Amino acid sequence: MKIALTREIKTAILVLLSIGMLIWGYTFLNGKNLFNNSRTFFVEYDNVEGLTTASSVTVNGMVVGKVHHISLQEQGKLLVELMMTEKVDIPKSTRAVIYSPDLIGGKQISLQINYNDKNFAQSGDYLQPGILNGIVDELGAKVDPIAKKLDSVLYNVNILVQSLNKTLDPATQKNLQEALAQLNATMHNANGITGKFDKIVTNNEAKINNMVTDFNNTSKNLSAFSNDLDKIQLQKLQDILTKFDNAAGNLDNMLNDANNGKGNIGKLMKEEQLYNNLEQTTKELNQLLEDVKLNPSRYINISVFGKKTQPYQAPVQQ
The missing domain is CATH 2.40.30 (Elongation Factor Tu (Ef-tu); domain 3)
Known part of the structure; x- marks a missing residue:
């Protein structure tokens, strides 16, 4: 009897401990x-x-x-x-x-x-x-306006499609289909032309290469001719500049000689007596010409009856 009572107490203690652990675990999880x-x-x-x-x-x-x-x-x-x-x-x-x-x-x-x-x-x-805010929150905040704009765009596209369906009557739709068919045929012809062009290029590839080579050679020859022409023009320009430089040198020498009193021009510029004599001679020649105009009879005397020549009289200075 004492052994059975001890087992009941142990069982009760074990149950209480289990309940306590359950309560503690629940509160710990909370x-x-x-x-x-x-x-x-x-x-x-x-x-x-x-x-x-x-x-x-x-x-x-x-x-x-x-x-x-x-x-x-x-x-x-x-x-x-x-x-x-x-x-x-x-x-x-x-x-x-x-x-x-x-x-x-x-x-x-x-x-x-x-x-x-x-x-x-x-x-x-x-x-x-x-x-x-985490990455998901920020991503959601950024995606939400984009989603709204996309929804608005899709709505506008839907309205546009509905409007087109209402606008295009059966005749217009038929014309559009015919236009698309013609466009398809045109594209087919263009593809055929492209294929023929590729075939022509393939068959004449060697000739085309020769033409390109000839064109390159011609371009090189033209470039060389242009260089030679530039050299010739440059040589002519150098000759002209050389002649101009020589003429300028001669002119400079002549001016130096004139400044130094060499030559007729230099003597005229530097020798005052020669200048004075020339000026006096010019003055007397002017007086002579004036007197000839005023008194031609003094210099040209034609006497029919043997009239004597009058002596020379100097002109009166005015």
């Missing part, structure tokens, strides 16, 4: 450890989409806590209770930022700590909220 005196902090968010109970709370990627509870407050605010499982000093200026650690996982909360702030928060204090 982010709360019954055997640990953890600190709790609160954060208010406008939107916690993707964040669930038992989501991880991390510092620089290391898990330091869990999301214990999420409740809806007044005016649509969402109150998130954070339960810390690690002993980490949390300043009051810490921001609790909701982020996506990967593309397919849920949301987590990253504690961005200002280590210069030594005013640490106590259990039950409120932290500052923050939300960091």
Whole structure:
């Protein structure tokens, strides 16, 4: 009898332990450890989409806590209770930022700590909220306007097609079909012409190559002729410049001789007596010509009766 009672007690103890472990496991999965005196902090968010109970709370990627509870407050605010499982000093200026650690996982909360702030928060204090959009969120934000524009374009295309269907009556559709058929025939003829042209080119490839070679030779000859012509013109220009240089040298020598008193022009420019004599001679010649005009009888005397010639008298200076 004593052995049977002991077995019942053991069974009862085992059942109680099982129930206790079940309760502890359930609460642990919900982010709360019954055997640990953890600190709790609160954060208010406008939107916690993707964040669930038992989501991880991390510092620089290391898990330091869990999301214990999420409740809806007044005016649509969402109150998130954070339960810390690690002993980490949390300043009051810490921001609790909701982020996506990967593309397919849920949301987590990253504690961005200002280590210069030594005013640490106590259990039950409120932290500052923050939300960091992940790659999927940013991609969705960018794709949404594109999808709207694409939908608008498709709508406009649908309207255009409907308008064309209403505009094109059976006769117009028939004409359009005939035009397309003619265009198809034209393209077929063009393909045939292209094939014939390719055949002609293939059959006369050697001749075409010879023509290209002859053209290259002709081009080289023309280039050489052009170079020779340039040389000839350059030689003529050099000859002209040489003659001009010689003429300029002769003129320079002549001017130097004139400046030095050489030659008739130089003597005329440099010898004052010669210039004075020439000027006096010119003056007397002018007087003689004037006297001839005034008194021709002095120089031309035709005497029929033997009249004596009058003596010369100098003209009166006026």
